[in-house]
Amino acid sequence: MHLSLLALFLFWISGCFTAQDPVTGPEEVSGYEQGSLTVWCRYGSWWKDYSKYWCRGPKRSSCEIRVETDASERLVKENHVSIRDDQTNFTFTVTMEDLRMSDAGIYWCGITKAGYDHMFKVHVSINPATQSPTTVPTTPTTTSTTTIFTVTTTVKETSTLSTQTSHYSDNSLWRMISVMQTCHCSSPEPPL
Structure with missing residues (x-):
């Protein structure tokens, strides 16, 4: 009897036994090449003081962390990806800027904890830019005509x-x- 309670306790500690999903988000997001996209990941209030992260990879066990909070609400930016934790609304926001076609793939909203991290899978797709960006220098001109x-x-x-x-x-x-x-x-x- 004690052994089964211990097994149940260890199962619960590992994060595999919860009443609700500890972290959720959109299953799919998309953006345009050279644009930006934002992902909002929600979590339960009991996880507010934990570090949150955004990682990339097809498997949760081997994804590469792109950006991670320091368990505070401070904005953290790595390359063209930023993350901010809103501990009042229990959401963390990930923004990817200057999108490239190579940014498409499987990402994860994650919460760092002892044992297995809580994670939610997000598929990111990137659409081609509608037109190539061009820089055209403009000089304001004023024309006045009197007849x-x-x-x-x-x-x-x-x-x-x-x-x-x-x-x-x-x-x-x-x-x-x-x-x-x-x-x-x-x-x-x-x-x-």
């Missing part, structure tokens, strides 16, 4: 006819035309 119009207006007054010629820039021409459209252009009746 001069000549407008001849005829105004009928009581008994005289006068002709007036004026020069207007394009903006004032449109203002003048709108004023002329609202004006009846007839002379007022002489006062009685």
Whole structure:
């Protein structure tokens, strides 16, 4: 009897016997070449003070750790991969930047502990970039154009006819035309 309890206890200590998955995440994520992708891995509150990591490899027993926390919330960056542990929300975030086609593969969200680590498998796929990035130097330019119009207006007054010629820039021409459209252009009746 004591031997079976000891075996059960050792089984539980190794992390193989838990009520919930100690760490979870997306089964699949994808990003575009030269872009970035972010993976959120969740864990149970009892694991908040443990180191978290992101490793790559088809087998959990032989994956290569790419980046690992130091059991704090400090951002850790290795090459083009970063990790940050949010111990309030019980998630750690992994961001892979400047993605390459060779980044595609099997990765693992992991929690370092005595015995076997808790791990969750994530398949990462990388799509080809939609277009090649190009750098085009740009120099801001400003072009200003002013057009001069000549407008001849005829105004009928009581008994005289006068002709007036004026020069207007394009903006004032449109203002003048709108004023002329609202004006009846007839002379007022002489006062009685």
